[in-house]
Amino acid sequence: MQKFFVLILTGILLFSCKPYENTKIRKNQITYEDFRADQRLFPTDDGLIKYVDQGKGPVIVLLHGVPTSGWLYRKMIKPLVDSGYRVIIPDMLGYGSSDSPDGFELYNAENHAKRLLELMASLGIEKWSHVMHDAGGLWTWELMRQAPDKIEKLIVLNTIIYEEGFYPPVRMKPGGMAKTAMWAYRNGVSTNTLLKSLFKQGLKENTLNSIDVEGYKTPLLEGKTKAMYYFFSQTCNELPDYSDVFENVTVPVSVIWGIHDTMLQWPPQQTRAANALNVKNEDIHIIDEKHFIQETKAEEISYKIMDFIRK
Template sequence: MDTTTTNTLTSAAIEVGTDLREGFASVGDVTLHYVEAGEGPLVVLLHGFPAFWYSWREQIAPLVHAGFRVVAPDLRGYNLSSKPGDFTDYTADKPAADIRGLIRELGSETATVVGHDWGGSIAWTLAMNSPEVVDRLVILNAAHPRKLNEGLKNPRQLLRSWYFFYFQLPGSPERRAARDDWKFFKGFLRDAQPEYTEQELDQYTAAWTQPGAATGMIDYYRAAVRHGSKQKVLPISAPTLVIWGQDDRYLGAELAEPHKEDVPNLVSVERLPNASHWVHHDEAARVNELLVDFLGPATLSS
Protein backbone atom coordinates (compact mmCIF):
# COMPACT_ATOMS: atom_id res chain seq x y z
CA MET A 1 0.00 0.00 0.00
CA ASP A 2 1.57 3.31 -1.02
CA THR A 3 1.62 6.56 0.96
CA THR A 4 -1.22 8.08 -1.07
CA THR A 5 -3.51 5.18 -0.22
CA THR A 6 -2.57 5.41 3.45
CA ASN A 7 -3.30 9.14 3.55
CA THR A 8 -6.64 8.64 1.82
CA LEU A 9 -7.63 5.93 4.28
CA THR A 10 -6.58 8.10 7.23
CA SER A 11 -8.65 11.06 6.05
CA ALA A 12 -11.63 8.81 5.38
CA ALA A 13 -11.32 7.25 8.84
CA ILE A 14 -11.69 10.71 10.38
CA GLU A 15 -14.99 11.11 8.52
CA VAL A 16 -16.16 7.62 9.46
CA GLY A 17 -15.58 8.37 13.14
CA THR A 18 -13.91 5.10 14.11
CA ASP A 19 -10.60 3.34 13.55
CA LEU A 20 -10.42 1.51 10.26
CA ARG A 21 -8.35 -1.53 9.38
CA GLU A 22 -7.50 -2.26 5.76
CA GLY A 23 -7.10 -5.61 4.08
CA PHE A 24 -6.89 -7.50 0.80
CA ALA A 25 -8.51 -10.91 0.36
CA SER A 26 -7.83 -13.36 -2.47
CA VAL A 27 -11.13 -14.92 -3.50
CA GLY A 28 -11.10 -17.12 -6.57
CA ASP A 29 -9.48 -15.23 -9.43
CA VAL A 30 -9.69 -11.75 -7.90
CA THR A 31 -8.35 -9.83 -4.93
CA LEU A 32 -10.80 -7.65 -3.02
CA HIS A 33 -9.73 -4.58 -1.11
CA TYR A 34 -11.77 -3.85 2.01
CA VAL A 35 -11.88 -1.79 5.16
CA GLU A 36 -13.18 -3.07 8.46
CA ALA A 37 -13.87 -1.87 11.97
CA GLY A 38 -15.17 -3.30 15.21
CA GLU A 39 -15.49 -6.77 16.65
CA GLY A 40 -18.44 -9.13 16.86
CA PRO A 41 -20.84 -10.75 14.38
CA LEU A 42 -20.00 -9.91 10.79
CA VAL A 43 -21.88 -7.32 8.73
CA VAL A 44 -20.77 -6.89 5.10
CA LEU A 45 -21.68 -3.63 3.32
CA LEU A 46 -21.82 -3.71 -0.50
CA HIS A 47 -21.68 -0.38 -2.32
CA GLY A 48 -23.28 0.60 -5.61
CA PHE A 49 -22.36 2.58 -8.73
CA PRO A 50 -20.36 4.78 -9.02
CA ALA A 51 -19.18 4.42 -5.43
CA PHE A 52 -16.74 2.26 -3.45
CA TRP A 53 -16.45 1.24 0.21
CA TYR A 54 -16.49 4.93 1.23
CA SER A 55 -20.21 5.07 0.36
CA TRP A 56 -20.86 3.50 3.79
CA ARG A 57 -18.91 6.08 5.83
CA GLU A 58 -22.04 7.14 7.75
CA GLN A 59 -23.08 3.56 8.61
CA ILE A 60 -19.81 2.00 9.80
CA ALA A 61 -19.44 3.65 13.21
CA PRO A 62 -23.09 3.19 14.31
CA LEU A 63 -22.89 -0.53 13.48
CA VAL A 64 -19.56 -0.86 15.29
CA HIS A 65 -21.03 0.89 18.33
CA ALA A 66 -23.93 -1.60 18.23
CA GLY A 67 -21.43 -4.44 18.63
CA PHE A 68 -20.73 -5.62 15.09
CA ARG A 69 -17.65 -6.28 13.01
CA VAL A 70 -18.24 -4.23 9.87
CA VAL A 71 -16.50 -4.97 6.57
CA ALA A 72 -16.96 -2.79 3.49
CA PRO A 73 -15.22 -4.14 0.37
CA ASP A 74 -14.61 -2.54 -2.98
CA LEU A 75 -16.48 -4.73 -5.45
CA ARG A 76 -14.50 -6.27 -8.29
CA GLY A 77 -13.83 -3.58 -10.88
CA TYR A 78 -13.81 -0.77 -8.31
CA ASN A 79 -11.11 1.30 -6.62
CA LEU A 80 -8.33 -0.99 -5.28
CA SER A 81 -9.94 -4.36 -6.02
CA SER A 82 -9.05 -6.49 -9.06
CA LYS A 83 -10.51 -5.44 -12.39
CA PRO A 84 -11.05 -8.41 -14.72
CA GLY A 85 -10.87 -7.39 -18.34
CA ASP A 86 -14.04 -8.81 -19.93
CA PHE A 87 -17.62 -7.70 -19.32
CA THR A 88 -18.65 -11.33 -18.84
CA ASP A 89 -16.59 -11.25 -15.63
CA TYR A 90 -19.27 -8.98 -14.15
CA THR A 91 -22.40 -11.10 -14.42
CA ALA A 92 -24.12 -11.00 -11.02
CA ASP A 93 -23.11 -14.50 -9.97
CA LYS A 94 -19.38 -13.70 -10.12
CA PRO A 95 -19.23 -10.72 -7.72
CA ALA A 96 -21.72 -12.61 -5.53
CA ALA A 97 -19.27 -15.53 -5.39
CA ASP A 98 -16.55 -13.01 -4.48
CA ILE A 99 -18.54 -11.96 -1.41
CA ARG A 100 -19.20 -15.56 -0.40
CA GLY A 101 -15.46 -16.14 -0.59
CA LEU A 102 -14.74 -12.94 1.33
CA ILE A 103 -17.00 -13.98 4.20
CA ARG A 104 -15.10 -17.26 4.47
CA GLU A 105 -11.70 -15.55 4.14
CA LEU A 106 -12.67 -13.31 7.04
CA GLY A 107 -13.06 -16.43 9.17
CA SER A 108 -16.84 -16.41 9.34
CA GLU A 109 -19.39 -18.95 8.17
CA THR A 110 -22.18 -16.39 7.78
CA ALA A 111 -22.84 -12.65 7.72
CA THR A 112 -25.56 -10.08 7.56
CA VAL A 113 -25.29 -8.64 4.05
CA VAL A 114 -26.34 -5.07 3.30
CA GLY A 115 -26.35 -3.84 -0.28
CA HIS A 116 -27.15 -0.59 -2.08
CA ASP A 117 -27.76 -0.22 -5.83
CA TRP A 118 -25.40 -2.71 -7.59
CA GLY A 119 -24.33 -3.93 -4.18
CA GLY A 120 -28.00 -4.67 -3.56
CA SER A 121 -28.24 -6.62 -6.80
CA ILE A 122 -25.23 -8.66 -5.75
CA ALA A 123 -26.73 -9.17 -2.30
CA TRP A 124 -29.97 -10.47 -3.85
CA THR A 125 -27.93 -12.89 -5.97
CA LEU A 126 -25.77 -14.03 -3.06
CA ALA A 127 -28.85 -14.73 -0.95
CA MET A 128 -30.35 -16.78 -3.80
CA ASN A 129 -27.21 -18.69 -4.77
CA SER A 130 -25.57 -19.15 -1.36
CA PRO A 131 -28.29 -18.95 1.30
CA GLU A 132 -26.08 -20.74 3.80
CA VAL A 133 -23.82 -17.67 4.19
CA VAL A 134 -26.51 -14.99 4.58
CA ASP A 135 -27.96 -14.58 8.08
CA ARG A 136 -29.97 -11.48 7.27
CA LEU A 137 -30.37 -9.41 4.14
CA VAL A 138 -30.82 -5.65 3.86
CA ILE A 139 -31.44 -4.00 0.49
CA LEU A 140 -31.26 -0.25 -0.18
CA ASN A 141 -32.72 1.01 -3.46
CA ALA A 142 -31.99 -2.08 -5.51
CA ALA A 143 -34.80 -3.91 -7.24
CA HIS A 144 -35.07 -7.68 -6.92
CA PRO A 145 -33.93 -9.21 -10.26
CA ARG A 146 -37.45 -10.32 -11.21
CA LYS A 147 -38.91 -6.90 -10.44
CA LEU A 148 -36.16 -5.14 -12.37
CA ASN A 149 -36.71 -7.29 -15.46
CA GLU A 150 -40.43 -6.57 -15.23
CA GLY A 151 -39.73 -2.87 -14.74
CA LEU A 152 -37.56 -2.64 -17.83
CA LYS A 153 -40.60 -3.58 -19.89
CA ASN A 154 -42.27 -0.36 -18.75
CA PRO A 155 -41.48 2.67 -20.98
CA ARG A 156 -41.29 4.99 -17.99
CA GLN A 157 -38.69 2.82 -16.26
CA LEU A 158 -36.81 2.44 -19.52
CA LEU A 159 -36.44 6.22 -19.64
CA ARG A 160 -35.17 6.23 -16.06
CA SER A 161 -32.65 3.54 -17.00
CA TRP A 162 -31.36 5.17 -20.20
CA TYR A 163 -27.74 4.86 -19.04
CA PHE A 164 -28.05 1.04 -18.94
CA PHE A 165 -28.16 1.17 -22.71
CA TYR A 166 -25.70 4.02 -23.25
CA PHE A 167 -23.16 1.99 -21.28
CA GLN A 168 -23.34 -0.76 -23.91
CA LEU A 169 -21.29 1.37 -26.31
CA PRO A 170 -17.62 0.33 -26.46
CA GLY A 171 -15.25 2.95 -25.08
CA SER A 172 -17.48 6.01 -25.37
CA PRO A 173 -18.86 5.96 -21.80
CA GLU A 174 -15.36 5.64 -20.33
CA ARG A 175 -14.09 8.60 -22.37
CA ARG A 176 -17.08 10.71 -21.40
CA ALA A 177 -16.74 9.75 -17.75
CA ALA A 178 -13.16 11.01 -17.48
CA ARG A 179 -13.79 14.38 -19.13
CA ASP A 180 -14.18 17.62 -17.15
CA ASP A 181 -12.92 16.18 -13.87
CA TRP A 182 -15.33 13.23 -13.97
CA LYS A 183 -18.38 15.45 -14.35
CA PHE A 184 -20.45 12.59 -15.82
CA PHE A 185 -19.93 10.23 -12.90
CA LYS A 186 -20.37 13.08 -10.43
CA GLY A 187 -23.76 13.68 -12.01
CA PHE A 188 -24.98 10.34 -10.64
CA LEU A 189 -24.18 11.59 -7.14
CA ARG A 190 -25.56 15.13 -7.47
CA ASP A 191 -29.16 14.22 -6.68
CA ALA A 192 -28.25 13.35 -3.10
CA GLN A 193 -30.05 15.46 -0.50
CA PRO A 194 -27.93 17.21 0.69
CA GLU A 195 -25.44 17.07 -2.14
CA TYR A 196 -22.06 15.50 -1.59
CA THR A 197 -19.38 17.99 -0.59
CA GLU A 198 -16.32 18.69 -2.71
CA GLN A 199 -14.23 16.84 -0.12
CA GLU A 200 -16.44 13.77 -0.50
CA LEU A 201 -16.38 14.01 -4.30
CA ASP A 202 -12.58 14.11 -4.19
CA GLN A 203 -12.63 10.72 -2.48
CA TYR A 204 -14.78 9.30 -5.28
CA THR A 205 -12.60 10.87 -7.97
CA ALA A 206 -9.53 9.19 -6.47
CA ALA A 207 -11.29 5.83 -6.80
CA TRP A 208 -12.44 6.45 -10.37
CA THR A 209 -8.93 7.32 -11.52
CA GLN A 210 -7.57 3.90 -10.54
CA PRO A 211 -6.38 2.14 -13.74
CA GLY A 212 -9.21 0.18 -15.33
CA ALA A 213 -11.83 1.29 -12.81
CA ALA A 214 -14.10 3.16 -15.22
CA THR A 215 -14.38 0.14 -17.52
CA GLY A 216 -14.82 -2.29 -14.63
CA MET A 217 -17.65 -0.20 -13.17
CA ILE A 218 -19.44 0.14 -16.50
CA ASP A 219 -19.00 -3.54 -17.35
CA TYR A 220 -21.62 -4.41 -14.70
CA TYR A 221 -24.18 -2.74 -16.96
CA ARG A 222 -22.87 -4.43 -20.09
CA ALA A 223 -23.16 -7.81 -18.41
CA ALA A 224 -26.61 -7.06 -16.99
CA VAL A 225 -28.18 -5.98 -20.27
CA ARG A 226 -26.71 -8.89 -22.24
CA HIS A 227 -27.04 -11.65 -19.64
CA GLY A 228 -29.28 -10.39 -16.82
CA SER A 229 -32.45 -11.99 -18.17
CA LYS A 230 -30.75 -15.41 -17.94
CA GLN A 231 -30.30 -15.16 -14.17
CA LYS A 232 -32.14 -17.93 -12.35
CA VAL A 233 -34.46 -16.62 -9.62
CA LEU A 234 -34.64 -18.71 -6.46
CA PRO A 235 -36.59 -18.03 -3.25
CA ILE A 236 -34.61 -16.20 -0.59
CA SER A 237 -34.82 -17.71 2.88
CA ALA A 238 -33.02 -15.02 4.87
CA PRO A 239 -35.09 -12.48 6.83
CA THR A 240 -35.05 -9.43 4.57
CA LEU A 241 -35.45 -5.70 5.09
CA VAL A 242 -35.84 -3.29 2.16
CA ILE A 243 -35.10 0.42 2.68
CA TRP A 244 -36.17 2.63 -0.19
CA GLY A 245 -35.64 6.32 -0.88
CA GLN A 246 -38.85 7.27 -2.65
CA ASP A 247 -37.34 10.23 -4.53
CA ASP A 248 -35.15 7.94 -6.66
CA ARG A 249 -34.72 9.25 -10.19
CA TYR A 250 -33.26 5.96 -11.42
CA LEU A 251 -35.66 3.35 -10.03
CA GLY A 252 -39.41 3.73 -9.75
CA ALA A 253 -40.98 3.29 -6.32
CA GLU A 254 -43.06 0.39 -7.68
CA LEU A 255 -39.86 -1.68 -7.82
CA ALA A 256 -39.25 -1.54 -4.08
CA GLU A 257 -41.33 -4.50 -2.95
CA PRO A 258 -40.29 -7.93 -4.22
CA HIS A 259 -42.81 -10.65 -5.01
CA LYS A 260 -43.82 -12.60 -1.92
CA GLU A 261 -42.89 -15.93 -3.47
CA ASP A 262 -39.36 -14.66 -4.17
CA VAL A 263 -38.76 -13.30 -0.67
CA PRO A 264 -41.11 -15.20 1.66
CA ASN A 265 -39.33 -13.88 4.77
CA LEU A 266 -39.65 -10.22 3.85
CA VAL A 267 -39.87 -8.41 7.18
CA SER A 268 -40.60 -4.89 5.97
CA VAL A 269 -40.29 -2.38 3.16
CA GLU A 270 -39.38 0.96 4.75
CA ARG A 271 -40.05 3.84 2.36
CA LEU A 272 -38.36 7.16 3.14
CA PRO A 273 -40.26 9.84 1.20
CA ASN A 274 -37.65 12.59 1.36
CA ALA A 275 -34.67 10.47 0.33
CA SER A 276 -33.15 10.04 -3.11
CA HIS A 277 -31.43 6.99 -4.56
CA TRP A 278 -28.66 7.76 -2.05
CA VAL A 279 -30.92 6.95 0.87
CA HIS A 280 -28.10 6.02 3.26
CA HIS A 281 -26.59 9.46 2.74
CA ASP A 282 -29.79 11.51 2.70
CA GLU A 283 -31.36 9.86 5.74
CA ALA A 284 -28.29 8.41 7.43
CA ALA A 285 -29.64 8.59 10.99
CA ARG A 286 -32.91 6.87 10.07
CA VAL A 287 -31.17 4.23 7.95
CA ASN A 288 -28.75 3.51 10.80
CA GLU A 289 -31.64 3.16 13.22
CA LEU A 290 -33.41 0.73 10.89
CA LEU A 291 -30.25 -1.32 10.42
CA VAL A 292 -29.49 -1.63 14.13
CA ASP A 293 -33.12 -2.45 14.97
CA PHE A 294 -33.28 -5.11 12.27
CA LEU A 295 -29.98 -6.71 13.18
CA GLY A 296 -30.96 -6.88 16.84
CA PRO A 297 -28.54 -7.33 19.74
CA ALA A 298 -25.13 -8.33 18.43
CA THR A 299 -24.91 -11.17 20.91
CA LEU A 300 -27.88 -12.83 19.22
CA SER A 301 -26.39 -12.71 15.73
CA SER A 302 -24.56 -15.74 14.42
Protein backbone atom coordinates in the same frame (compact mmCIF):
# COMPACT_ATOMS: atom_id res chain seq x y z
CA MET B 1 -10.62 29.61 -35.51
CA GLN B 2 -14.21 29.65 -34.30
CA LYS B 3 -14.21 25.86 -33.97
CA PHE B 4 -11.00 26.09 -31.94
CA PHE B 5 -12.59 28.49 -29.44
CA VAL B 6 -15.69 26.29 -29.21
CA LEU B 7 -13.48 23.32 -28.34
CA ILE B 8 -11.60 25.35 -25.73
CA LEU B 9 -14.85 26.58 -24.16
CA THR B 10 -16.26 23.06 -24.11
CA GLY B 11 -13.12 21.83 -22.38
CA ILE B 12 -13.30 24.58 -19.76
CA LEU B 13 -16.94 23.80 -19.05
CA LEU B 14 -16.24 20.10 -18.68
CA PHE B 15 -13.30 20.52 -16.35
CA SER B 16 -14.89 23.28 -14.25
CA CYS B 17 -18.15 21.41 -13.66
CA LYS B 18 -17.62 20.59 -9.99
CA PRO B 19 -19.67 17.61 -8.80
CA TYR B 20 -20.10 19.05 -5.30
CA GLU B 21 -22.02 22.07 -4.05
CA ASN B 22 -20.74 22.51 -0.51
CA THR B 23 -17.23 23.75 0.31
CA LYS B 24 -17.62 23.47 4.08
CA ILE B 25 -15.70 20.56 5.64
CA ARG B 26 -17.54 18.73 8.44
CA LYS B 27 -15.97 18.23 11.85
CA ASN B 28 -14.05 14.92 12.10
CA GLN B 29 -14.80 14.17 8.45
CA ILE B 30 -12.98 11.09 7.19
CA THR B 31 -10.77 11.55 4.13
CA TYR B 32 -10.46 9.00 1.35
CA GLU B 33 -6.80 8.56 2.26
CA ASP B 34 -7.76 7.62 5.83
CA PHE B 35 -10.51 5.31 4.59
CA ARG B 36 -8.04 3.49 2.34
CA ALA B 37 -5.51 3.23 5.15
CA ASP B 38 -8.05 1.16 7.09
CA GLN B 39 -8.63 -1.28 4.23
CA ARG B 40 -7.18 -4.78 4.17
CA LEU B 41 -6.13 -6.99 1.25
CA PHE B 42 -7.65 -10.22 -0.02
CA PRO B 43 -6.00 -11.90 -3.02
CA THR B 44 -8.35 -13.70 -5.42
CA ASP B 45 -7.47 -15.54 -8.62
CA ASP B 46 -8.81 -12.51 -10.50
CA GLY B 47 -7.07 -9.74 -8.57
CA LEU B 48 -6.76 -8.04 -5.19
CA ILE B 49 -9.89 -7.05 -3.31
CA LYS B 50 -9.72 -4.32 -0.66
CA TYR B 51 -12.14 -4.34 2.25
CA VAL B 52 -12.85 -2.73 5.62
CA ASP B 53 -13.12 -5.02 8.64
CA GLN B 54 -13.87 -3.13 11.85
CA GLY B 55 -15.48 -3.92 15.18
CA LYS B 56 -16.37 -7.07 17.08
CA GLY B 57 -19.63 -8.93 17.41
CA PRO B 58 -22.32 -10.11 14.98
CA VAL B 59 -21.21 -9.56 11.39
CA ILE B 60 -22.85 -7.09 9.00
CA VAL B 61 -21.74 -6.93 5.36
CA LEU B 62 -22.37 -3.62 3.57
CA LEU B 63 -22.31 -4.06 -0.22
CA HIS B 64 -22.09 -1.13 -2.65
CA GLY B 65 -23.28 -0.90 -6.26
CA VAL B 66 -22.27 0.92 -9.48
CA PRO B 67 -20.32 3.18 -9.86
CA THR B 68 -19.62 3.50 -6.14
CA SER B 69 -17.51 1.51 -3.66
CA GLY B 70 -17.28 0.83 0.06
CA TRP B 71 -16.75 4.59 0.49
CA LEU B 72 -20.53 4.94 0.16
CA TYR B 73 -20.91 3.41 3.66
CA ARG B 74 -18.20 5.40 5.44
CA LYS B 75 -20.72 7.30 7.62
CA MET B 76 -22.34 4.07 8.82
CA ILE B 77 -19.20 2.39 10.17
CA LYS B 78 -19.00 4.22 13.51
CA PRO B 79 -22.65 3.84 14.62
CA LEU B 80 -22.62 0.12 13.77
CA VAL B 81 -19.23 -0.61 15.35
CA ASP B 82 -20.04 1.46 18.45
CA SER B 83 -23.22 -0.60 18.87
CA GLY B 84 -21.29 -3.88 18.98
CA TYR B 85 -21.16 -5.11 15.39
CA ARG B 86 -18.34 -6.31 13.17
CA VAL B 87 -18.63 -4.44 9.88
CA ILE B 88 -17.27 -5.84 6.60
CA ILE B 89 -17.29 -3.46 3.61
CA PRO B 90 -15.69 -4.78 0.41
CA ASP B 91 -14.71 -2.85 -2.66
CA MET B 92 -15.85 -5.33 -5.29
CA LEU B 93 -13.37 -6.14 -8.06
CA GLY B 94 -13.18 -3.24 -10.49
CA TYR B 95 -14.36 -0.65 -7.96
CA GLY B 96 -12.82 1.60 -5.30
CA SER B 97 -9.39 0.47 -4.17
CA SER B 98 -9.63 -3.06 -5.56
CA ASP B 99 -7.87 -4.20 -8.72
CA SER B 100 -9.41 -3.59 -12.14
CA PRO B 101 -8.02 -6.35 -14.37
CA ASP B 102 -8.77 -6.73 -18.06
CA GLY B 103 -11.81 -8.86 -18.82
CA PHE B 104 -15.53 -8.75 -19.48
CA GLU B 105 -17.32 -11.75 -17.97
CA LEU B 106 -14.91 -11.36 -15.05
CA TYR B 107 -17.38 -8.73 -13.84
CA ASN B 108 -20.61 -10.69 -14.16
CA ALA B 109 -22.80 -11.36 -11.12
CA GLU B 110 -21.65 -14.97 -10.81
CA ASN B 111 -17.99 -13.98 -10.42
CA HIS B 112 -18.70 -11.06 -8.09
CA ALA B 113 -20.68 -13.42 -5.83
CA LYS B 114 -18.02 -16.11 -5.95
CA ARG B 115 -15.29 -13.71 -4.91
CA LEU B 116 -17.39 -12.31 -2.04
CA LEU B 117 -18.03 -15.82 -0.76
CA GLU B 118 -14.29 -16.52 -0.94
CA LEU B 119 -13.57 -13.37 1.07
CA MET B 120 -16.02 -14.33 3.80
CA ALA B 121 -14.64 -17.88 3.93
CA SER B 122 -11.11 -16.49 4.29
CA LEU B 123 -12.30 -14.49 7.32
CA GLY B 124 -13.85 -17.59 8.86
CA ILE B 125 -17.33 -16.06 8.75
CA GLU B 126 -20.03 -18.68 8.19
CA LYS B 127 -23.15 -16.49 8.48
CA TRP B 128 -23.89 -12.79 8.51
CA SER B 129 -26.50 -10.06 8.12
CA HIS B 130 -26.33 -8.53 4.67
CA VAL B 131 -27.03 -5.00 3.44
CA MET B 132 -26.94 -4.22 -0.27
CA HIS B 133 -27.51 -1.23 -2.52
CA ASP B 134 -27.99 -0.69 -6.25
CA ALA B 135 -26.22 -3.39 -8.35
CA GLY B 136 -25.08 -4.97 -5.10
CA GLY B 137 -28.55 -6.50 -5.16
CA LEU B 138 -27.73 -8.51 -8.29
CA TRP B 139 -24.49 -9.76 -6.75
CA THR B 140 -26.41 -10.64 -3.59
CA TRP B 141 -29.14 -12.56 -5.41
CA GLU B 142 -26.42 -14.53 -7.17
CA LEU B 143 -24.64 -15.16 -3.87
CA MET B 144 -27.90 -16.51 -2.42
CA ARG B 145 -28.27 -18.75 -5.44
CA GLN B 146 -24.75 -20.13 -4.96
CA ALA B 147 -24.87 -20.33 -1.15
CA PRO B 148 -28.44 -19.95 0.18
CA ASP B 149 -27.50 -20.64 3.81
CA LYS B 150 -24.99 -17.84 4.42
CA ILE B 151 -27.18 -14.77 4.95
CA GLU B 152 -29.15 -14.68 8.21
CA LYS B 153 -30.98 -11.40 7.68
CA LEU B 154 -31.25 -9.33 4.51
CA ILE B 155 -31.60 -5.55 4.28
CA VAL B 156 -32.52 -4.08 0.90
CA LEU B 157 -31.49 -0.47 0.17
CA ASN B 158 -32.64 0.90 -3.22
CA THR B 159 -31.59 -2.28 -4.95
CA ILE B 160 -32.15 -3.92 -8.33
CA ILE B 161 -34.96 -6.45 -7.96
CA TYR B 162 -37.28 -6.41 -10.99
CA GLU B 163 -37.18 -4.73 -14.39
CA GLU B 164 -40.29 -2.72 -13.41
CA GLY B 165 -38.31 -0.58 -10.97
CA PHE B 166 -35.06 -0.35 -12.94
CA TYR B 167 -34.40 2.92 -14.78
CA PRO B 168 -30.60 3.25 -15.11
CA PRO B 169 -29.28 6.70 -16.07
CA VAL B 170 -26.90 5.10 -18.58
CA ARG B 171 -27.46 2.28 -21.08
CA MET B 172 -24.74 1.59 -23.64
CA LYS B 173 -24.18 -0.87 -26.44
CA PRO B 174 -20.90 -2.80 -26.18
CA GLY B 175 -18.23 -1.42 -28.49
CA GLY B 176 -16.31 1.66 -29.43
CA MET B 177 -18.66 4.38 -28.20
CA ALA B 178 -19.05 2.79 -24.77
CA LYS B 179 -15.31 2.29 -24.48
CA THR B 180 -14.75 5.92 -25.46
CA ALA B 181 -17.15 7.00 -22.71
CA MET B 182 -15.18 4.92 -20.18
CA TRP B 183 -11.96 6.50 -21.45
CA ALA B 184 -13.44 9.94 -20.87
CA TYR B 185 -14.55 9.01 -17.33
CA ARG B 186 -11.08 7.84 -16.31
CA ASN B 187 -9.10 10.59 -18.04
CA GLY B 188 -10.85 13.57 -16.50
CA VAL B 189 -12.68 14.59 -19.66
CA SER B 190 -16.19 13.85 -18.39
CA THR B 191 -15.49 12.59 -14.86
CA ASN B 192 -16.95 15.66 -13.16
CA THR B 193 -19.90 15.69 -15.54
CA LEU B 194 -20.70 12.06 -14.72
CA LEU B 195 -20.53 12.60 -10.97
CA LYS B 196 -22.43 15.88 -11.03
CA SER B 197 -25.24 14.22 -12.98
CA LEU B 198 -25.16 11.19 -10.69
CA PHE B 199 -25.51 13.26 -7.52
CA LYS B 200 -28.16 15.49 -9.09
CA GLN B 201 -30.24 12.41 -9.86
CA GLY B 202 -29.29 10.58 -6.68
CA LEU B 203 -29.75 13.23 -3.96
CA LYS B 204 -32.65 15.59 -3.21
CA GLU B 205 -30.00 18.21 -2.48
CA ASN B 206 -26.32 17.85 -3.28
CA THR B 207 -24.72 18.66 0.08
CA LEU B 208 -21.46 16.86 -0.72
CA ASN B 209 -18.14 18.65 -0.35
CA SER B 210 -14.78 18.06 -2.04
CA ILE B 211 -13.69 15.38 0.48
CA ASP B 212 -16.92 13.44 -0.06
CA VAL B 213 -16.51 13.55 -3.82
CA GLU B 214 -12.83 12.58 -3.66
CA GLY B 215 -13.80 9.05 -2.66
CA TYR B 216 -16.03 8.69 -5.72
CA LYS B 217 -13.78 10.48 -8.19
CA THR B 218 -10.36 9.04 -7.33
CA PRO B 219 -11.11 5.43 -8.36
CA LEU B 220 -12.42 6.64 -11.73
CA LEU B 221 -9.27 8.67 -12.38
CA GLU B 222 -7.23 5.60 -11.40
CA GLY B 223 -8.89 3.71 -14.26
CA LYS B 224 -11.62 1.78 -12.47
CA THR B 225 -14.04 1.63 -15.41
CA LYS B 226 -13.85 -1.96 -16.69
CA ALA B 227 -16.50 -3.25 -14.28
CA MET B 228 -18.64 -0.19 -15.08
CA TYR B 229 -18.32 -1.00 -18.78
CA TYR B 230 -19.73 -4.48 -18.15
CA PHE B 231 -22.62 -3.14 -16.10
CA PHE B 232 -23.64 -0.32 -18.46
CA SER B 233 -23.20 -2.30 -21.68
CA GLN B 234 -24.38 -5.74 -20.54
CA THR B 235 -26.38 -5.78 -17.32
CA CYS B 236 -28.38 -2.65 -18.11
CA ASN B 237 -29.48 -4.18 -21.43
CA GLU B 238 -30.06 -7.76 -20.26
CA LEU B 239 -31.10 -7.66 -16.61
CA PRO B 240 -30.73 -11.13 -15.01
CA ASP B 241 -33.90 -12.78 -13.71
CA TYR B 242 -33.59 -13.97 -10.11
CA SER B 243 -37.23 -14.95 -9.60
CA ASP B 244 -36.15 -18.48 -8.68
CA VAL B 245 -33.96 -17.06 -5.89
CA PHE B 246 -36.78 -14.87 -4.55
CA GLU B 247 -39.08 -17.91 -4.34
CA ASN B 248 -36.62 -19.63 -2.02
CA VAL B 249 -35.80 -16.73 0.31
CA THR B 250 -36.58 -17.90 3.84
CA VAL B 251 -34.58 -15.37 5.87
CA PRO B 252 -36.15 -12.22 7.34
CA VAL B 253 -36.01 -9.28 4.90
CA SER B 254 -36.25 -5.55 5.53
CA VAL B 255 -36.59 -2.82 2.91
CA ILE B 256 -35.21 0.68 3.49
CA TRP B 257 -35.85 2.76 0.38
CA GLY B 258 -35.37 6.35 -0.71
CA ILE B 259 -38.82 6.97 -2.14
CA HIS B 260 -37.78 9.79 -4.50
CA ASP B 261 -35.28 7.59 -6.34
CA THR B 262 -35.79 7.90 -10.09
CA MET B 263 -33.16 5.28 -11.01
CA LEU B 264 -34.42 2.47 -8.80
CA GLN B 265 -38.09 2.96 -8.03
CA TRP B 266 -40.00 1.14 -5.30
CA PRO B 267 -43.67 1.89 -6.22
CA PRO B 268 -43.74 0.06 -9.60
CA GLN B 269 -42.56 -3.17 -7.97
CA GLN B 270 -43.54 -2.81 -4.31
CA THR B 271 -46.38 -5.35 -4.22
CA ARG B 272 -44.57 -7.93 -6.31
CA ALA B 273 -41.24 -7.50 -4.48
CA ALA B 274 -42.76 -7.47 -0.98
CA ASN B 275 -44.72 -10.63 -1.72
CA ALA B 276 -41.83 -12.42 -3.40
CA LEU B 277 -39.42 -11.64 -0.56
CA ASN B 278 -42.11 -12.11 2.11
CA VAL B 279 -41.42 -8.70 3.65
CA LYS B 280 -43.65 -7.71 6.55
CA ASN B 281 -45.23 -4.26 6.37
CA GLU B 282 -43.50 -3.16 9.57
CA ASP B 283 -40.14 -3.99 7.98
CA ILE B 284 -40.63 -1.64 5.02
CA HIS B 285 -39.23 1.83 5.70
CA ILE B 286 -39.71 4.65 3.22
CA ILE B 287 -37.02 7.35 3.43
CA ASP B 288 -37.40 10.95 2.30
CA GLU B 289 -34.48 10.89 -0.12
CA LYS B 290 -33.48 9.76 -3.60
CA HIS B 291 -30.90 7.06 -4.40
CA PHE B 292 -27.87 7.65 -2.17
CA ILE B 293 -29.60 7.36 1.20
CA GLN B 294 -26.28 6.47 2.86
CA GLU B 295 -25.02 10.00 2.23
CA THR B 296 -27.78 11.94 4.01
CA LYS B 297 -29.54 9.34 6.17
CA ALA B 298 -26.62 7.24 7.42
CA GLU B 299 -27.47 7.33 11.11
CA GLU B 300 -31.19 6.74 10.55
CA ILE B 301 -30.47 3.78 8.29
CA SER B 302 -27.93 2.33 10.72
CA TYR B 303 -30.41 2.29 13.60
CA LYS B 304 -33.16 0.82 11.45
CA ILE B 305 -30.77 -1.95 10.42
CA MET B 306 -29.81 -2.67 14.03
CA ASP B 307 -33.43 -2.66 15.19
CA PHE B 308 -34.27 -5.20 12.49
CA ILE B 309 -31.30 -7.46 13.24
CA ARG B 310 -32.11 -7.48 16.98
CA LYS B 311 -35.73 -8.54 16.47
